[in-house]
Amino acid sequence: MRAMLLVNPKATTTNARTRNVLLRALGAAMELTVEETGYRGHAASLAATARAKGYDVVAVLGGDGTINETVNGLLNPVNGIAARPSGPGDDGAPAPSVADAVADDNPSAGRPAVIVIPGGSANVFARGLGLPNDPVEATGAVLEALREGRRRTVGLGQALWENESRYFTFCAGLGYDAEVVRAVEGLRGAGRKATPARYVNTALRHYVATDKRRPAMTLTGPGIPTAAGIFMAIISNTSPWTYVGTRPVRPTPWASFETGLDMLGLQRMGLTSLMPLIQHILTESDALPSGRHLVQLHDEPEFTLTADRPVAFELDGDYLGERESVTFRSIPNALQVLV
Numbered sequence: 477m478r479a480m481l482l483v484n485p486k487a488t489t490t491n492a493r494t495r496n497v498l499l500r501a502l503g504a505a506m507e508l509t510v511e512e513t514g515y516r517g518h519a520a521s522l523a524a525t526a527r528a529k530g531y532d533v534v535a536v537l538g539g540d541g542t543i544n545e546t547v548n549g550l551l552n553p554v555n556g557i558a559a560r561p562s563g564p565g566d567d568g569a570p571a572p573s574v575a576d577a578v579a580d581d582n583p584s585a586g587r588p589a590v591i592v593i594p595g596g597s598a599n600v601f602a603r604g605l606g607l608p609n610d611p612v613e614a615t616g617a618v619l620e621a622l623r624e625g626r627r628r629t630v631g632l633g634q635a636l637w638e639n640e641s642r643y644f645t646f647c648a649g650l651g652y653d654a655e656v657v658r659a660v661e662g663l664r665g666a667g668r669k670a671t672p673a674r675y676v677n678t679a680l681r682h683y684v685a686t687d688k689r690r691p692a693m694t695l696t697g698p699g700i701p702t703a704a705g706i707f708m709a710i711i712s713n714t715s716p717w718t719y720v721g722t723r724p725v726r727p728t729p730w731a732s733f734e735t736g737l738d739m740l741g742l743q744r745m746g747l748t749s750l751m752p753l754i755q756h757i758l759t760e761s762d763a764l765p766s767g768r769h770l771v772q773l774h775d776e777p778e779f780t781l782t783a784d785r786p787v788a789f790e791l792d793g794d795y796l797g798e799r800e801s802v803t804f805r806s807i808p809n810a811l812q813v814l815v
């Protein structure tokens with residue numbers, strides 16, 4: 477089995493020691509090529525190369541940002557760069573190969589499988605797959621999966637806007653949540669670490685500044701009742717949405733890698749509406765949050781959020797600018813993960 481290991485040396489909890497442990501452990505089980513990412517977007521082009529060269533596996537030691545780039549590289553084989561597809565299942569790639577054609581029913585079969593070793597700050601995708609949030613322990617779990625030939629096929633989300641599209645592994649967001657991601661990215665650019673406390677503090681401070689009077693967004697979609705007056709929306713491909721330390725945060729508790737996309741939209745941003753919601757999503761309850769100011773979707777193949785002015789947009793915790801319309805699609809059976 478041939479594997480390419482992508483290491484982001486700049487990821488929050490990645491260091492030379494874990495890198496060496498992983499190298500030795502995976503190297504004993506597979507024929508391993510190691511590549512360090514040197515800049516933003518590098519993981520996407522390396523993953524696209526791994527797919528083009530017929531690697532069986534792409535392993536990632538890094539955070540959710542590096543995983544996201546890797547997945548986009550695997551699904552958009554031209555240097556990992558996406559063009560806006562014209563219809564469902566068309567990912568802007570060149571004509572399908574024989575392997576792709578064989579894999580029609582299960583598109584994941586035509587691509588390298590993925591190994592995820594958590595090396596970032598939150599590691600939501602790895603933890604959502606049930607891996608321990610420790611790189612050495614996660615390596616042990618992955619080696620066991622390799623020995624037992626275990627792999628899981630997961631669906632992905634895809635966001636499409638203007639002339640671009642991008643896949644996401646666990647979430648996307650429009651509005652307040654993306655404003656907080658943008659603010660934390662600004663702090664990281666100034667040299668601060670992205671700790672759970674920093675996210676919570678930034679969210680609390682930013683709450684004062686966010687627009688709580690004029691909702692910008694409207695939800696539409698095939699078979700979905702139109703809902704206007706939405707301030708913020710969380711789009712989920714799995715649950716939990718994120719973690720505060722070890723505590724899972726579950727605004728869309730029914731979301732899963734095996735179903736379509738879920739969404740939670742907020743039509744009120746006042747504290748009296750937010751406090752019970754925050755309390756609910758921090759519990760382990762499988763019940764959906766309740767309230768007349770909430771717009772909820774479960775297991776949907778496609779929907780669109782349109783805004784009457786540009787709103788902040790994030791995808792897998794990566795800030796992607798301000799947008800006025802984003803369509804979200806579920807891409808079933810997109811990826812095989814050794815887990």
Ligand SMILES: Nc1ncnc2c1ncn2[C@@H]1O[C@H](COP(=O)(O)OP(=O)(O)OP(=O)(O)O)[C@@H](O)[C@H]1O
Nearest residue numbers: 487488513514516517538539540541542596597598
């Ligand atoms: N050598 C590098 N120097 C600077 N940035 C890099 C380098 N390699 C990758 N990156 C970028 O760093 C970003 C963040 O990395 P990554 O997600 O792996 O770790 P993290 O930020 O610590 O984790 P999390 O995403 O969970 O917060 C990625 O989006 C990637 O584009």
